[in-house]
Amino acid sequence: LWSRFIMQNDDNFTPTSTPLGALVGQDAQCLYVPEYQRGYTWGGDHIDRFFEDLFTGINQAVTGDGPTTFLGSCIFFKDVGAVYPKHANALPTQVLHVVDGQQRLTTWLFLCGQLAKRLRSVLHQIEQTTVTGEAASAQQWLLEILNGFYARLLASLHYDNHATTDTYQYKPRMIRQSDDVWGNNSKDAKYNSPIAWYLHAAALELHGEEIAPVVPGRLGRLSDAIAVIDENLDRIEAGQIVDCPPLEDLDFVDSDEACGRLLNRIERCPNPPASLTELQQKGIRLAVMACFTLERVRVISVIAPNENYAFALFEPLNTTGQPLTPLETLKPLVVNSEGSQKYRGSPSAKSLDAVDRFLHEDLKAEDRQRRIDALITSFALVEKGERRGRSMTDQRSFLRQPYVGTKTIEEQRAFVAGLAGTATFLNDVWYDDDPPGALVGTPATRLSLEVLSSTQHTICLPLLVRYYDRATAEGAQKSDIAEFQEVLRSVTAFWTLWRTAKPTTAGIDNVHRRLLRSGDPESNLSGLARSFTDLANLPKPKELKAVLASTLQSKLKIGSEMDWVNTVASLPLYRTAKKLTRYLLILAHHDAVADTPGHCKTGVRDSSETRNIEIWNAHFTIEHIAPQSRAANDTTYESLIYDDGLVDRLGNLLLLPEGINQAIGNRQWPDKRTIYSVLAETDPTKRTDGLANKGITGIAQRTITTIELGAHMPFCKFVGENSAPTFDAEYLRDRSRRLAGLAWNHLWADLK
Numbered sequence: 001l002w003s004r005f006i007m008q009n010d011d012n013f014t015p016t017s018t019p020l021g022a023l024v025g026q027d028a029q030c031l032y033v034p035e036y037q038r039g040y041t042w043g044g045d046h047i048d049r050f051f052e053d054l055f056t057g058i059n060q061a062v063t064g065d066g067p068t069t070f071l072g073s074c075i076f077f078k079d080v081g082a083v084y085p086k087h088a089n090a091l092p093t094q095v096l097h098v099v100d101g102q103q104r105l106t107t108w109l110f111l112c113g114q115l116a117k118r119l120r121s122v123l124h125q126i127e128q129t130t131v132t133g134e135a136a137s138a139q140q141w142l143l144e145i146l147n148g149f150y151a152r153l154l155a156s157l158h159y160d161n162h163a164t165t166d167t168y169q170y171k172p173r174m175i176r177q178s179d180d181v182w183g184n185n186s187k188d189a190k191y192n193s194p195i196a197w198y199l200h201a202a203a204l205e206l207h208g209e210e211i212a213p214v215v216p217g218r219l220g221r222l223s224d225a226i227a228v229i230d231e232n233l234d235r236i237e238a239g240q241i242v243d244c245p246p247l248e249d250l251d252f253v254d255s256d257e258a259c260g261r262l263l264n265r266i267e268r269c270p271n272p273p274a275s276l277t278e279l280q281q282k283g284i285r286l287a288v289m290a291c292f293t294l295e296r297v298r299v300i301s302v303i304a305p306n307e308n309y310a311f312a313l314f315e316p317l318n319t320t321g322q323p324l325t326p327l328e329t330l331k332p333l334v335v336n337s338e339g340s341q342k343y344r345g346s347p348s349a350k351s352l353d354a355v356d357r358f359l360h361e362d363l364k365a366e367d368r369q370r371r372i373d374a375l376i377t378s379f380a381l382v383e384k385g386e387r388r389g390r391s392m393t394d395q396r397s398f399l400r401q402p403y404v405g406t407k408t409i410e411e412q413r414a415f416v417a418g419l420a421g422t423a424t425f426l427n428d429v430w431y432d433d434d435p436p437g438a439l440v441g442t443p444a445t446r447l448s449l450e451v452l453s454s455t456q457h458t459i460c461l462p463l464l465v466r467y468y469d470r471a472t473a474e475g476a477q478k479s480d481i482a483e484f485q486e487v488l489r490s491v492t493a494f495w496t497l498w499r500t501a502k503p504t505t506a507g508i509d510n511v512h513r514r515l516l517r518s519g520d521p522e523s524n525l526s527g528l529a530r531s532f533t534d535l536a537n538l539p540k541p542k543e544l545k546a547v548l549a550s551t552l553q554s555k556l557k558i559g560s561e562m563d564w565v566n567t568v569a570s571l572p573l574y575r576t577a578k579k580l581t582r583y584l585l586i587l588a589h590h591d592a593v594a595d596t597p598g599h600c601k602t603g604v605r606d607s608s609e610t611r612n613i614e615i616w617n618a619h620f621t622i623e624h625i626a627p628q629s630r631a632a633n634d635t636t637y638e639s640l641i642y643d644d645g646l647v648d649r650l651g652n653l654l655l656l657p658e659g660i661n662q663a664i665g666n667r668q669w670p671d672k673r674t675i676y677s678v679l680a681e682t683d684p685t686k687r688t689d690g691l692a693n694k695g696i697t698g699i700a701q702r703t704i705t706t707i708e709l710g711a712h713m714p715f716c717k718f719v720g721e722n723s724a725p726t727f728d729a730e731y732l733r734d735r736s737r738r739l740a741g742l743a744w745n746h747l748w749a750d751l752k
Contacts, residue, residue, distance in 0.1 A: 015073070018301040020108050021294030024173055025156045028093035030182075031076075031174040032083055033102050033195075039220050040194055042103050045390075047228045050107055052389030055244040058292055061261045062246050069292070071108075073300040074101030077310040083177075089163050090171065090182045090189070098174075099310040101299065106195050107225065108297065109156065109174060113202040114229050115290050116153035118237070119146055120206055122283045129279065137270035142283050145263055149290035156294070158203040167209050172199035194222035236289055237282045242510050243387040247285050249273065262288045264295060325372055326395035327355060333403055337412050347413045351420035358423040371426070374458060379422040381462035383415070385517025385529035418530055421469045422461075429468065430461065439471065441485040443612035447586075448492035448750075450613055455499075455579050459512045460491045466528055470535040486541040493750035494548040496580050501556055501567045503576045511551055520547045545751050561744045569736035572648035574622060582622060585655050586610050588742040589714055598722030598731060599738050602745060610714055611746070618711065619655035625719060626652050626727055627666035636669035640729040651736030654715040663703040669727040677720030679713035 024031065057069035076096040083095055098105065123146050131139050158170040164184040171182050176193040183189030191200045191213060201213050241247045252258035253269035253276075260266050269276075269284075276284070304310035331352060338346040359371055373390045380388035380398055388398050399419075406412045429435045430453060440446045452460055464487065470476065471484035498508050519525040519532070525547060526533050533539075553559040558567070573581040590611040593603030609615075626637040628647055641647055654676075656664070664675055681687040688708050722731065 015300050015302045017298050019295050020071075020105070020297050020299060021152060021156060023299070023301055024105070024109070025152060025294075026094075028159055028161065030092040030095055030159060030171070031105060032095050032097050033174065033176040033193075034097055034099075035177040037098070037102055037176070040103065040106050040225070041221065042107055042225060043221065044224065044228045046103070047107060047225060048232070049390045050104075050111075051232045052394075053391045054289070054292060054297070055241060055247070056389055056391065056394050057296055058244055058246055058262065058288065061292070061296065062252055062258050064257075064261065069297050071104045071297060071299045072101075073302055074105065075099040075302045075304065075310050076101075077304045077307050079306070082307070083182075085181055087181065087183050087188045090161065090184045092159055092161065092171070092182070096303065097307065097310075099304075099307070104299070105174065108293070109195065109199060110222075110225055111229055111293055112153050112156045113198060114226065114233060115286065115293060116150060116157065116202065116206055118233060118286055119150045119153065119283075119290060122146065122279065122286060123150060125279055126283065131277075134271055134275065135277070138276060138280060141265075141267070141270055142280055142287070145265055145287050146283055149287055149294065152294055153290060154203070154206055157199050157206075167204055170200065170203035170207065172196045172203070174199065192216040194219045198222060198226075233286075233289070236285050239281065239285060240506075240510075242513060247288060250276070250281060250284055253284065262291060264291050326376060326392055326399050327359070327372065329396050330399045330403065333400060334412070334416060337403075337409060348416045351413070351416040354420035354427075355423045358427040371431075374461070375419075375423055375426060378426070378458070378461040378465065379419050381513065381516050382422055382465050382530060383418055384531045385513065385527050387513060418469075421472075422465050424472075425465045425468045426461070429464075439468075439481060439484070440488070441481075443609075445485045445489055446613050447583075447611055447616055448489045450616055451492055451580070451583050452488075452495065455495070457495050459509045460495065462516055463491060463512060463528065464488060466530070466535075466538060470538060473535060483541050487544060489750040490541060490545045490548060493747040494552070496583060497552060497558065497564060497744075497747055497751075498556065500571070500573060500577050500580050500584060501558060501564055503571065507555060511555070515547070522550075523547055549751050561741060561748065564744055565737055565740040568740045569650060569733065572645065573650050574624070574648035574653060578622065581650065581653060582616070582620070582655060584650065584739065584743040585622075585653060585715060586615060586619075587746040588739040590746060592718070592742060594718060594721065595738075598718060598724070599735065600718040600742070601738075602742060608714055615714075618657055619713075619715065621656055621658045621661045623654050623656045623661050623664065624648075624652055625654065625672065626669075626732070629666065631666065631668075634668055636726055638726055638728040641727070641732060644729060646729055646732050649732065649736050650739050651732040651734070654719060656713060656715070657710070659706055660710050660713070663706045670725065673720055673722060675707060675720075676713075676716035678707060679710060680717035680720050682712055684708075 053069045053071075076098060078094060079097060080091055080093075080095045082097065083091060123143070126139060126143060126146075129139075156173060158172055160169045161171065162169070166185070168184050168186065168189050171189075172180070172191060172195070175182060175191065175196040179190075179193035180196040181188065181190040191197045193216075197213060197216050197219070204213065235241055236247055239248045239250075246252050246258075246262060250273040252262055253271075253273055256266060256268045259268050263284075273281075302310075334348045334352060335343045338348050343349050355375070358375065359368055363371065372395075376395045376398065377388050377390065380386045383402070386398070388394055403412055403415055406415060429439065429449070435446075435449065437446075440449055464484075467484040467487045471480045473480075495508070499505060515525075515527075516529040517527050517532075519527045523543065523546065525539055525543060526537075528538065552564075558564045568584075573584070587610075589600065589608060591603050591605060591607040591609075592600040593607050595601040624647060626641045626647055630637055630642060641652070646652060656679075660679070664672060667675070678687050719735075724731065
């Protein structure tokens with residue numbers, strides 16, 4: 001396609017491979033997004049994929065193997081005169097109208113801005129730190145690097161036409177037509193689009209201006225995008241990028257050649273990595289990101305002579321169809337290996353048929369792409385314990401190279417069969433609303449699967465796939481199915497214990513990846529990926545559970561019920577882990593019987609069945625006993641609950657169907673207690689009589705009907721027995737600990 005255009009129109013444009021730092025940071029050149037372009041739409045998935053591409057490029061840069069991240073083509077046309085409205089004395093010398101590439105360019109600019117802010121902070125900290133001896137040499141080496149990249153990042157955010165000397169001298173590198181106008185003063189300048197406002201605000205902040213621009217009324221996805229970028233930069237600063245060793249261990253600083261590729265610095269660091277301070281390590285990691293972002297992120301820059309010609313290019317380049325997926329590029333290799341005449345009845349054909357069932361034609365394009373990503377990222381871990389990004393180039397490389405590199409047709413068939421096994425698990429178990437009962441077993445096991453799926457805990461998929469493959473292999477025994485179910489429950493228990501004890505998900509992905517890639521050396525457990533352990537030698541669930549339990553102790557310092565209960569009872573679980581909080585409440589009430597008034601304890605088996613999918617589906621909203629927003633004159637809830645921030649803790653929560661939850665509303669405690677006790681009644685006559693005789697006022701008839709006809713509400717029973725006139729903080733704290741303890745008993749039983 002490019003060759004055809006160049007041959008026919010070589011006088012009209014030249015496609016150029018250009019680093020974005022050079023393209024955007026060119027002196028007195030700016031980007032202009034026409035009015036007809038849609039707003040910024042990239043979400044967290046797009047941005048995470050962008051970072052994965054950057055990490056892949058950084059890994060390759062160390063060895064000199066393709067040290068560039070390509071973001072595709074960007075189509076522009078030059079026309080300063082077509083900027084409207086405009087103030088001629090505020091215009092840049094050259095304006096590139098963006099016909100294609102706005103989303104990528106905007107994200108890149110957001111990254112430059114957040115990187116610049118962090119480099120400025122690190123530079124300030126280093127300048128305030130006095131070091132002597134060898135450390136001083138490393139400090140000077142790093143300062144020179146950081147100052148250079150900081151200046152270039154700053155130049156990417158704004159330009160200065162020197163027409164004014166106040167805060168409006170910093171003009172954004174990108175603006176949107178209609179929303180924004182380049183200007184030299186507060187009267188003329190208008191930066192109301194998310195990108196223009198962000199660039200102007202960042203420039204003022206970085207130049208130390210105290211006056212911040214007024215935030216426009218609509219910022220679209222800006223805040224979410226910045227949050228995702230900052231999450232990734234936090235991980236980079238801390239060196240928590242497991243699959244990007246250069247950013248994690250910094251060994252490259254000992255090499256002149258590697259420093260040249262990653263820092264554009266021909267001299268290595270004067271000090272070895274181990275002697276660098278934490279601040280210096282942070283600075284080096286940020287410097288690598290700045291260097292790669294400015295110099296190694298490239299696009300094919302196509303600058304057309306006018307808008308009409310730009311659109312003539314845009315149409316064929318973007319509407320000729322989606323590129324072949326990584327799976328579609330694998331199939332020709334498989335057919336060739338099996339032989340075109342023999343392929344249809346071959347084992348490989350059966351395997352790829354299973355993949356096709358998972359990626360059936362009825363799927364929408366975005367759903368199909370999500371499934372492809374889930375399949376390949378999971379399979380990479382199943383096969384080799386490798387983390388793979390969602391870029392098509394990376395995924396194609398992973399599927400094609402191992403397949404071509406295998407020595408025999410049997411090995412190739414095994415590789416494709418592994419891909420099919422992952423696809424079959426995803427299709428028949430993970431994405432299926434009604435997975436095979438014989439496979440998922442008891443109601444508790446079925447609920448475990450639902451908890452993992454609804455919380456999108458996809459990092460557990462490779463581990464489950466390995467035991468699923470054994471449970472469904474030819475000649476599998478009932479014991480193999482039982483072991484799959486046991487692993488499923490233990491993974492759910494581990495996830496629940498880990499996630500509810502932490503305000504974020506940080507760290508758990510690394511646990512799973514290391515299990516697959518390296519196993520657990522302390523217990524002589526080999527890596528669980530297929531390349532390291534075959535199905536017959538997968539560890540028994542008891543061995544796996546021992547590793548998971550010890551991981552809770554080593555990583556989170558959770559080795560006993562008291563450790564976990566105290567942690568969980570002190571966290572605002574409604575905010576930090578809402579769906580898993582539902583699971584904790586279900587577990588706590590399973591086989592529960594009354595204890596002291598308002599509390600429960602574990603009863604005999606089958607006392608109360610709540611640990612099943614029906615209860616999960618029916619009781620799907622969380623009710624705050626003490627309302628999140630208490631009425632000003634309501635003294636029935638102790639003020640300490642709100643003063644101490646207890647309102648979102650476990651002891652203030654219970655489960656109700658949505659209709660019942662809405663009907664109860666934010667009533668005072670005595671009314672709520674009465675309604676709870678009525679909802680816990682199993683005798684319909686007592687329920688109707690109880691509601692009529694309790695003296696609740698101001699309750700609508702439809703609410704009465706909803707309550708009278710509602711199903712049994714097991715989560716209301718014990719709270720409804722609390723006869724105290726005030727719902728107080730002491731009871732809430734006590735209930736938090738007790739419920740956490742009851743949930744622990746079930747979770748720990750699945751890890752023993």
